[in-house]
Amino acid sequence: MSMGSPGCEHTDGTAYSPLYISHLHTDTRMAWLDKTDDIKPSRSLLGLPELSWMGVYLPCNDRLVMEENPWVLKMTESPAAPPSRTLEVSQAKPCQTQLPSYEMEGQVEEHCLEQVQTMVEGEVLKDVDTACKLLNIAPDPLDWSCMHVQKWLLWTEHLYRLPQVSTFFQEMSGRDLCSMTETDFRQRSLQFGDMLYANLDIWRSAAAMKERSPPEDRKSAADDDSWSDVMCKYSSQPIHLWQFLRELLLKPHHYSRCIRWVNKDKGIFKIEDSALVARLWGIRKNRPAMNYDKLSRSIRQYYKKGIIRKPDVSRRLVYQFVKPV
DNA sequence: GAAGAGGACGTCG
DNA sequence: CGACGTCCTCTTC
Numbered sequence: 001m002s003m004g005s006p007g008c009e010h011t012d013g014t015a016y017s018p019l020y021i022s023h024l025h026t027d028t029r030m031a032w033l034d035k036t037d038d039i040k041p042s043r044s045l046l047g048l049p050e051l052s053w054m055g056v057y058l059p060c061n062d063r064l065v066m067e068e069n070p071w072v073l074k075m076t077e078s079p080a081a082p083p084s085r086t087l088e089v090s091q092a093k094p095c096q097t098q099l100p101s102y103e104m105e106g107q108v109e110e111h112c113l114e115q116v117q118t119m120v121e122g123e124v125l126k127d128v129d130t131a132c133k134l135l136n137i138a139p140d141p142l143d144w145s146c147m148h149v150q151k152w153l154l155w156t157e158h159l160y161r162l163p164q165v166s167t168f169f170q171e172m173s174g175r176d177l178c179s180m181t182e183t184d185f186r187q188r189s190l191q192f193g194d195m196l197y198a199n200l201d202i203w204r205s206a207a208a209m210k211e212r213s214p215p216e217d218r219k220s221a222a223d224d225d226s227w228s229d230v231m232c233k234y235s236s237q238p239i240h241l242w243q244f245l246r247e248l249l250l251k252p253h254h255y256s257r258c259i260r261w262v263n264k265d266k267g268i269f270k271i272e273d274s275a276l277v278a279r280l281w282g283i284r285k286n287r288p289a290m291n292y293d294k295l296s297r298s299i300r301q302y303y304k305k306g307i308i309r310k311p312d313v314s315r316r317l318v319y320q321f322v323k324p325v
Numbered sequence: 326g327a328a329g330a331g332g333a334c335g336t337c338g
Numbered sequence: 339c340g341a342c343g344t345c346c347t348c349t350t351c
Contacts, residue, residue: 298342
């Protein structure tokens with residue numbers, strides 16, 4: 001599958017998970033803003049006709065979504081994952097095996113498409129689920145408060161490496177956001193309004209998907225916890241830093257590039273990308289100026305409390321939970 | 326130069 | 339009041 005997308009290639013040419021941003025600002029005033037002049041998605045990406053597929057709305061900027069949006073597909077981690085582009089789904093050979101007749105081919109193709117649909121839906125739900133936990137927001141945009149909307153916008157800025165667009169949607173609840181048309185979005189942000197609108201639509205589709213099928217059906221696709229867990233979690237108490245770190249550690253599929261276990265039994269972990277972990281923590285706590293200096297200060301506060309300590313053999317960026325998971 | 330340690334003080338729920 | 343967040347100085351890697 002061609003992944004060509006001139007506006008979205010990373011300048012250093014490295015492939016990485018969409019959640020992993022290699023260059024991060026240490027300047028706190030720019031905490032939410034990556035370099036913006038060289039990362040804008042090209043207009044051609046945004047000018048494609050709208051595509052929809054199997055009830056899952058895939059926005060016109062689908063290429064961008066595929067490469068940058070882990071909520072749709074993690075291409076780098078699932079090379080065999082189904083395509084998310086309608087045209088490519090319908091045009092591609094559904095299976096490797098040769099088929100005896102056109103009729104048979106049609107049936108198999110239909111079957112394969114169903115499987116692909118299930119997989120894509122599962123991936124979307126899983127990634128929305130992950131984002132919900134990270135941001136501590138509800139899956140359904142209709143339930144969002146103004147602050148939730150801001151968090152979601154900051155998260156979208158982070159994912160797409162957009163300039164600051166959240167300012168155009170201040171004082172807006174999720175319901176307000178959902179009542180806006182694509183034109184309304186474009187009026188707020190000429191360049192990125194349609195993209196934000198499309199992204200919001202993915203979330204709404206995910207909520208609708210959930211509406212259509214009970215949680216049990218999603219169990220297999222939803223990693224290690226179900227949708228209902230998310231629904232319970234987002235409304236819970238404010239999270240502690242140590243809990244947040246453990247959440248990341250328990251999701252190696254998503255976060256192993258920024259934090260991972262060194263020795264899970266002993267509770268020893270290593271922060272692989274200090275800037276990214278700090279940034280994720282900042283998003284979660286709505287603290288745009290968060291950096292590793294401050295995050296590590298908070299970790300050190302745990303020394304006295306006996307929650308986290310440095311391992312016996314102290315190494316940079318390596319810490320240990322006093323009570324292992 | 327980044328990470329680590331920890332004091333001091335501010336903020337917020 | 340607790341749990342950071344912020345800012346700072348000094349030390350260690």
